[in-house]
Amino acid sequence: MTYCVGLLVNDGLVMLADTRTNAGLDNISTFRKLHIFEKPKSKVMAIATAGNLAFTQAVISCLREGVDVGGELQTLLDQPNMFRAAQFIGEVIRTVYKMDGPALEQVGASLEVSMLFGGQMPGQPPRLFMIYRAGNFIEASVDTPYFQIGEHKYGKPILDRAVRYSTGIYDGLKLALISMDSTMRSNLGVGLPLDTVVLRKDQMEWDLDRRIDAADPYFHDLSERWSAALRQAHLNIPSPPYKQKKE
């Protein structure tokens, strides 16, 4: 499993991904799923991936090393804007699918693949996309400023209740970490360490690019505080007054 979340807020962009991969419960590994593409001061992008690891690694390699487009080798960093870059990722997903898809289907391997793609290029605000296996995609907006891929359900309630377009970027990171913590507690397929990037609008370089591991004191404290607050929250709610017997 995997859990990745991306937030597009007024001040910028937050992306967070776990690193656990598994081929069955007895075969667990750590792989980076948050991939950074940047030209300092000019293009700042990141892709978070979920799904078949061989497939997503092939896509990331093609995006870095280039694919043939009309006789010319193009990389993700060659794309002129975020929309065109999202289309390019979709095209590469389709290309990899053409190469590997039929053989993967023959052995019954999962072909669920999805990606979050966020970043900023000159002349446009930060943008965030969710790209599907078919290579099509949707874009985050003021109404729906976050996307999740992978194991999204456990961590969705806190995002639904708390994330707004007006949320500050580091408050957004905090909420993403709470959402990740809830997911890790309920699904062993999602695990530490975490990778995160934060982009402040128009800064054109990462404000934060960090790995958070089990020894991270802030994340440990956040997890403890959230648990304690939830316990206190339900203790503060009175018991149901329904104690009458059935008539």
Add this chain to the structure above:
Amino acid sequence: MTYCVGLLVNDGLVMLADTRTNAGLDNISTFRKLHIFEKPKSKVMAIATAGNLAFTQAVISCLREGVDVGGELQTLLDQPNMFRAAQFIGEVIRTVYKMDGPALEQVGASLEVSMLFGGQMPGQPPRLFMIYRAGNFIEASVDTPYFQIGEHKYGKPILDRAVRYSTGIYDGLKLALISMDSTMRSNLGVGLPLDTVVLRKDQMEWDLDRRIDAADPYFHDLSERWSAALRQAHLNIPSPPYKQKKE
């Protein structure tokens, strides 16, 4: 969709079910999914159902009206103890599957069916089972005192954190209602009204058998308080201290 939860705690049993059914988002109805079977002062049982409604209603009807067992018509209330009753439900699920399964498969209908079965019969403490489509089942224990069926993920974190075998029955009902509230916020396929029963150990009649609808002031208050507490909980956690630029 459906969400049902059952808790087996030291003092007794709690079962809670929503009532929303749908055949697509444009075809939503209300059906009772929590079904009560009782002989006053002697046998107290309830079944919560998830999955294909025609299938689960057929099972409930067979359990009430009886099925032929070696030439004799037997009902759920004829069973001598909870374990035998759980086996009997499993047998009836298999019987209905033999009748309807192949035709349902032909039209591609979902055959996901699961049930929570709880209650008490003389001479044994309350017991709670989760019964699968194949008619096999597992039983709740001190280690894992709750079961969920249907859309279980949104409402699982609060149960994981808060429900223990030592939890009081009405605190258990409160936690089940919080879990239900989280689920309803994130999945439109789960909705009011709710049906709930509470059984106090050895009382041999329901301590509570109630429908909770949108006008219920306690549930409304619980939902508001839980939202406010979650908002406050994340506000009380400091922002990440990670504000250094990337080296």
